[in-house]
Amino acid sequence: MSSFLAQTRARVPRLADAVAQQRARLSVVRRPEQRAPRVPFAALVLAVLGIGLVGLLVLNTTLQHQAFYANSLEQRADGLAERKQSLEIGVDALRAPGRVAREADRLGMVPNSSPAFLFLADGTVRGTPAPADPQHALPLDTSD
Template identity: 35%
Template sequence: MNVNKRDGREAVGQRAPRSGGRTAAQYTTRAGRQEETRARGAREFPTQGSAALRPAEKVAATTAGTPRLRVAPPPPVRVPQAPFAALIVVLVVGGVLGILAVNTKINENAFKLQQLQQQQAGLDVDEQQLNKQIELAQEPGNLTAEALKLGLVKADEPAYIRLPDGRMIGVPQPANGQPAITSQQGNGG
């Protein structure tokens, strides 16, 4: 069913009335003459100059033979879509690749960090073992044993030099003890 034929009218440019109203062609002026079809049934207040109203009869006489002028909508703005779409695709792909590169570098650095932490833990254990060895070697009994092993002998009475004036206190004498049997000198070495 054609929209224009549902009221019994034929398609001559007339529209069906809105919500039970009259069509634009059915409006008449006060003088009894029909005005031209108004755009979508809108009220019209003709003006002469900027704001003065003219009588309806003069409006009908002046506009009867001329077509009505209407304000045309602005032309649609055509933005090139290809460069914009390409820019968006480049930004998205660049962002994804950037995030991928950052994540890869973070994971690589995490592996290096784990390796360095394991190396640090090993070095800490080595340091503790060396500190224990130093403490054991510094004990008085071990120092004496190591000195005897190297062939050192115990001196009787040491002599001292007083530093302010350089005077010697005591008489220096060489040690005359026998080297230990386990020393390198006692083995003929």
């Protein structure tokens, strides 16, 4: 470490000597003609900036657009869920046993009080079939 420092210190005067020598011989120096062209570089920087800007803009717009789209889809889903729900409520009301019983009653039907089964395989009847008895009509009221 210390030897390295010593070396540098030793080299500095030598460099100074060289500069002095150069100064001593003055001459007209032509401006170097071959300078890096500015236009491509500027264009590159502008292009990077431009693309970045446009990209950001596009990204932002897309995200916003998607947010709006998602929002509108959500609203649509909500609307459809509402519709599904109200249809289900309707179906439940229509298939409720009370409603079916009322409709059957309106058609003059009564519950069968003598269960009997016809077996198609051998044509036998099990149980004692009998015409339904109007006495077995289930009394329903308006709230059923």
